[in-house]
Amino acid sequence: MxxxxxxxxxxxxxxxxxxxxxxxxxxxxxxxxxxxxxxxxxxxxxxxxxxxxxxxxxxxxxxxxxxxxxxxxxxxxxxxxxxxxxxxxxxxxxRPVPPAGESLVPSAEDEMFRRLEGARVAAAIAALPADQRRVLVMRDVQGLSGRMVASTLGLSMPAMKSRLHRARAVVHRRLSEPVGDGDDG
Structure with missing residues (x-):
């Protein structure tokens, strides 16, 4: 089809x-x-x-x-x-996995900030071009080796490194931007 x-x-x-x-x-x-x-x-x-x-x-x-x-x-x-x-x-x-046997219950405020930051990270990653997103997620989220990522995606090592560098730079830049007006007065 x-x-x-x-x-x-x-x-x-x-x-x-x-x-x-x-x-x-x-x-x-x-x-x-x-x-x-x-x-x-x-x-x-x-x-x-x-x-x-x-x-x-x-x-x-x-x-x-x-x-x-x-x-x-x-x-x-x-x-x-x-x-x-x-x-x-x-x-x-x-999402981080707590150590075995440890059940930390975050405060409502900590949980809210964690969710907001997680949403910002996910949005920054989702906004990347598909080729950069795949490399970033495979390398930095899943922890695959550079060779494995390059091989899986059919890229040369320099091409994989270049895409990863661009993706990291864009995500870093987006996460460095101010979230918005946080001043209450």
Whole structure:
């Protein structure tokens, strides 16, 4: 099935699925699957995350097709679901794991700041171009060696290092920007 193939999200098929037609819904999920997987692979850091994100998107499609407002918006809706799932998975990978047997309960204020900072980091990473994002997540989040990242992505070591350097610089610059007006008066 071609990416430019408009029949996978044919408006009549989508409309029938929205109305509860089981055959149309099954056809829609089947037709969307290759496109969803392909898009997830470009956004998620690992093939496993991409498969999980694609599956999650298809589950959302199956369960919530009736909530779709415009039949022509299916592709953008699906891709937004995938993007959000890939970002969620990147955030989980960034979350520190407490040492075994230690259950520290942070204060509500500490938890709020941690979540805000995590959201800022995830947003900065998600805003990177796909080629830089993949290198950064694989190297800095997943901790893969530079050689492994380069090999997995089919890059030379200098190309991988260059993308990683650019990605780190952009993320650092975004995180160094002021969050906003924090003054209460």
């Amino acid at each position: 071609d990416v430019a193939d408009p029949t996978w999200s044919d408006e009549r098929l989508v409309a029938a699925a929205r109305e509860g037609d089981a055959e149309s819904l099954a056809a829609l999920v089947t037709n969307a699957h290759p496109h969803v997987r392909r898009f997830a692979r470009t956004l998620c850091a690992t093939p496993e995350d991409a498969e999980d994100a694609a599956q999650e998107a298809l589950i959302v499609l199956y369960r919530k097709i009736g909530t779709l407002r415009a039949t022509g918006a299916l592709a953008s809706w699906m891709f937004r679901v995938i993007r959000n799932e890939c970002v969620r998975r990147a955030r989980l990978a960034l």
